[in-house]
Amino acid sequence: MTALLHESREWLERIGFEVKDAALWQSALTHGSTGEKQNYERLEFLGDRVLGLSIADWLYERSNEPEGKLAQRLNAIVSREMCAIIARDIGLGAHVRISKQARSDGGQDSDNILGDVMEALLGAQFLENGFGAARELVHILWRPALESGAGESKHPKSALQEWAAGNRRKPPEYEVIDRSGPDHAAQFTVRVKVHKVGEAEAVASSKGEAEKAAAKAFMDRFA
Incomplete structure (x- = not known):
């Protein structure tokens, strides 16, 4: 594995990540298409949990809403779509290590890849600097989404399910x-x-985002 590029390390530290083991952070930025054994997949698994707990902690401390409302907001704020938005905001795409073919296919701007790498970086932050440091960075990077009220409105699939039940229709079917x-x-x-x-x-x-968008389109058209 080649060394973490100097510009990527500078960028990580400017964002607020604390880089010690360069190989770990390079793994977090590496897509499987490169063929390298050390890529972001395991770190993404870990970072997903770090993100979820960090956001849940923020919501619990700053809201008296019931469990259902908290879960609704949590799901929206930790979604792949939101992770990709945060990733674009900090310029992550330019630092993703990806194959030439995957890059030409648009991989550096893919919601899936950007979201996964964003979570992998949180996993690396947790491993190197502990949960407190990872949580603090999540609260900084996700603050605009948290303070904007993201997720306060009902999820489109839930809204459609309730609309169908309220109008004595069969449950919606997704394909x-x-x-x-x-x-x-x-x-x-x-x-x-x-x-x-x-x-x-x-x-x-x-698939999940497409179902969500289809439910919204249905509600806009028929509800």
Whole structure:
């Protein structure tokens, strides 16, 4: 494994990450398409949990909302889409180590890859500097989302489920009708149908986000 690039290390430290073991941080920035054994996958698994607990801690301390509302906000704020937004805000894409082919396929701006690497960096921060340092950085980077009220409105799939029940309709049915692109930059087309009402479609970089967008499109059209 080559050494962590000087500009990437400077960028990490400018953002607020505390770099000690350069090899660990290089792994966090490395996509599997490079063929290198040490990539971000294990760190992403860890960072996902660090992010979830850090956001849950923030919400619990600053809100008296019931568990259901807290969970609703948590799910929105730790979503892959939100992680990718944070990643773009800090300029992460330029530092992702990715194969030439994956780069040409748009991998450096993929929600999936940016979100995963963002979480991997949080995993590295936790391993090197402890949960307190990782939580503090999460609260800094995610503050705009936390203070904007992200996730306060009901999730579109939940809203559609409740609308269907309230109107005595069968539950909505979701179906993936198309999947295109390479694994690291996949696009999913999902159709949602409510019996005797209608249907709507949407495209996104993950099945979950496509279902969410389709539910929103359905509500905009029929509710």
